[in-house]
């Protein structure tokens with residue numbers, strides 16, 4: 001037995017969960033899949049007094065089409081994304097991204113909301129949420145609020161969530177049918193966090209890019225939206241894209257760091273290559289079509 | 290510090306227990322239920338030695354609390370062979386392919402392979418190999434494990450095992 005002692009609750013509803021978080025005044029931690037939290041508990045880097053398990057909270061689960069997009073309950077397991085026909089058809093980027101999240105065994109237990117709420121800057125799902133323009137639904141006994149993913153992250157493992165707040169949903173806006181997902185990352189081994197990576201989606205209307213959402217992983221303290229690159233892409237046909245110029249503009253907006261995995265310089269160089277290559281592949285697809 | 294009564298099925302038999310909230314499922318299986326085939330390598334989700342199936346899916350038992358397994362159906366490596374000792378197809382193939390050396394990582398590897406290749410399951414070689422990235426073998430006996438995985442994929446899908454699919 002490695003973790004420090006705690007009390008355990010598995011509330012059946014969101015309001016009960018919020019009540020528990022509120023009463024704990026900062027001493028509670030939410031456990032979803034536990035694939036990051038359990039190691040932290042075992043290492044005693046996290047020592048909550050109370051563990052609030054949302055695995056029995058039915059309202060927190062499932063992938064559903066909602067007005068204007070797709071809602072994913074935070075306690076939805078990562079493997080469920082891989083098996084969701086709705087997502088394969090409507091948000092293929094998420095499906096591709098989840099294939100790179102951890103391993104088969106951790107995806108069987110790990111959740112979408114866990115990854116989103118953790119805020120690891122090198123993780124795939126937070127970057128996807130930022131790129132696709134998702135909204136994070138948040139609840140507490142004080143009420144509910146919606147925060148755009150691009151404003152949800154404050155720094156490495158830091159989000160706007162207050163200690164009494166709970167993520168209750170991640171809502172992705174609809175993207176036009178047939179939009180093109182873009183995913184490219186470099187990791188030391190399959191399942192590792194990205195050394196650097198880029199995700200995104202491009203929608204075309206009458207042959208021109210009408211909507212672009214691109215975000216970086218591990219290129220700053222949070223997942224970073226590549227706004228300049230998106231601007232360069234809008235209005236262009238795939239053939240008109242200058243992958244190198246877009247990649248350079250995108251990297252210019254980043255703030256990568258040196259860490260034990262690799263250097264900022266490496267991240268800039270490889271990041272530009274990854275984005276340019278992904279764009280070239282899309283251009284080639286455009287020519288073939 | 291809360292205590293919880295749990296009931297679960299392990300390898301086909303009902304078990305109940307009274308666990309402290311912080312007890313991992315791995316510790317419960319080993320120390321309370323006696324299934325020491327659940328091997329603990331790292332105890333923080335890296336090595337895969339503790340892999341079991343919970344409701345048919347391979348998971349790391351060190352990354353789950355025992356209380357979270359209340360009501361679940363758990364299978365450990367001990368639950369695979371038949372009563373008369375006849376090996377499970379995964380165990381048989383791994384034996385023939387010499388897919389273990391020291392044997393420490395083996396119960397986890399066996400459980401992932403068994404979860405993917407059970408009756409009526411279709412799994413490509415790429416899917417199986419992808420899933421094996423969740424296991425570390427310190428003897429580096431990966432070639433035997435890969436040969437076993439390839440054979441199991443072939444048995445499940447024939448020639449089409451070679452094609453497509455991701456982890």
Ligand code: FES
Pocket residue numbers: 328329330331332333334335336337338339340349350351352
């Ligand atoms: S002991 Fe559970 S993954 Fe290593």
